[in-house]
Amino acid sequence: MNILFIGDIFASAGRGIVADKLHYILSTENIDLAIANCENAAGGFGVTPLIAEELLKLGLHILTSGNHIWDKREILEYFPHQPRLLRPANYSEELPGKGWALVKARNGVECAVINLQGRAHMPATDCPFRKADQILAAIPANVKVRFVDFHAELTSEKVAMGWYLDGRVSVMVGTHTHVPTADTRILTGGTGYQTDAGMTGPYNSVIGVDKEIVLRKFLTSMPVRMEAARGGVELHGVIAEVDETTGKTVSIRRYQLLS
Secondary structure (H helix, E strand, O other), rough: OOOEEOOOEHHHHHHHOOOOHHHHHHHHHHOOEEEEOOOOOOOOOOOOHHHHHHHHHOOOOOEEOOOOHHHHHHHHHHHHHOEEEEOOOOOOOOOOOOOOOEEEOOOOOEEEEEEEEEOOOOOOOOOHHHHHHHHHHHHHOOOOOOEEEEEOOOOOHHHHHHHHEEOOOOOEEEOOOOOOOOOEEEOOOEEEEEOOOOEEEEEOOOOOOOOOHHHHHHHHHOOHHHHOOOOOOEEEEEEEEEEEOOOOEEEEEEEEEEO
16 A cells, blocks of 8 residues: 655645645555645644644545644644544643544555654653554554654654664654655665655745745844745655555655645
8 A cells, every 4th residue: 555644734835735736646646545744734833723624625634743733722622623633642641632543544454643753852742762652552453554753853863763663663754854854765674764754835945934034033143923935835755655464664755746
């Protein structure tokens, strides 16, 4: 089966290219399971219930997120009503939302999708490594296809998580930095891996934000109001072929599409 993961959808530019291109990708790449990180979908900061519903209606099976998931207050009351929107599992259990879910792919295969967040240079959370152990122990043994979005800042932390999960999950892809990495590969235990999927949004920017605003901040050290850029829109992600009987990745590649 084929799994599509779309990197951090940034603001209206990112949502627009997903709306325009998703059906084409699903059909031409014969995608069975489509996942996207949506934590920056609302103006670059958070996601609203309306935007989440619009993304799911496009044909995405499930949405992952990260530290910006809490930026829009209305999302707190939305979580109990939409199990297909995930927040990182290693936030406190007292918070609304879930960090993993079982979802049926288009080919009928039941899959587990897990959302975790790193701790280096990130908000304080529980240990993502031990949380991963707890989740994997709770997933039914017959569910072989397991996908992980690890939302983290440091490359080293993502690489470490990849090796920690190798052979226990089908695919692990990192998010958060908005810069796609060139280390797409299959680890020795059969786990497909890429350190960061990159951003789906405006690349004539500084990781999605209007470049003139960010340059002014670096030059003056004065506070500025961040605004999403609009130009050079690209969709970035990963496509992995997974053997649904073993849960091992057969092939994995970076995916890029211009608007």
